[in-house]
Amino acid sequence: MGTTLALGAVAAVGITAARPGEHRAASVAGAAATTWPLVQGSPGKDTGTSLSGLAAAPDGTMWAAGGQQASGVYKPILQRLTGDTWSNVALPAAAAPYRFNAAAATSASNLWLAAQLNSSGDSHAVLRWNGTAWSTFKVPLSFQPSDIATTGPASAWVVSSSAAKRWNGTSWADTPIGIKPRAITAVSPTSAWAVGWAGEGLPATAHWNGTSWTTVPFPPVDGVVRGEIASALSDVYAASENDVWAVGTVRVPDEAGKTVSRSMLAHWNGTKWTSVLGAAGTYMTKVASDGAGGIWVSAGDTMRHRTAAGVWSDASLAQPVGTKVRSSEMAIRPGSTTVWAVGWTTTDATRWADLAHWRSN
Known part of the structure; x- marks a missing residue:
């Protein structure tokens, strides 16, 4: 498996440090699970809404972005957190053809949105709010914005499934990236990380050095199954230049030779990446700061917490009766230890989506 990563009580969440050539499941035992309450949503109302993006600015401003489908008509949704309440934000007419996939911000006057075309038109787009007015930057249909990062009004990056663009304060420019990125995070204008996959479906990372x-x-994954379904990293969070976390899922054979999915947790210490795999059937989709030197990782309706000391515990998202829940993004509210998750609930009867917000404490 390459170099393994010392993560403390990893067995508590189904993650086990794997030795070279070894694939073994971990026991699942540990701290009793807690529940994140559903703070705001409309479960069972069949509103056709969902949230996919969440941005947290250092000044405490938070934004949630997504879209709505009703009677065959799509429209974007943007919300802003005031106190503990999320309220809809008015959008310009230029935003109407799009659905927001991701959001990033550094302040209440620097918000960026990755926008996917949801109606007839000739382009996807990136939108920016500068505190006073909206700007819309069109990008080709061949470039579908999937994630976005920013460190200020003159510094932003957006990635699609195979490419990356950078905003220099004046215009967007293509920047060859060398991997197929799924997520991006930025530490400074001269340091950003993208994660995804490359080659024949192998986890991969790339670093931006300012140029x-x-x-x-x-680290190579021993026995990884190569094919149409990629083993890939799906999210990345940078606490600092030398402290970066990434999560994803790999496909490997189990003891019987059957292909199974296993979650992957990886860490960059400033010199190299190290990684560990979870038990068969586990996966990880998102990672975020806990505000106290640790991290939260998500896997659908399950939240897993690692303290700065390496101790793991589990949490779940509140699930209204008759629904299924799914988180799509999470972020720490700056200046606190409260982590927000956004996504949607679906009713068992109709399977129609309703946007949702959960909070760690």
């Missing part, structure tokens, strides 16, 4: 992207070696 160009460089593919950074990632």
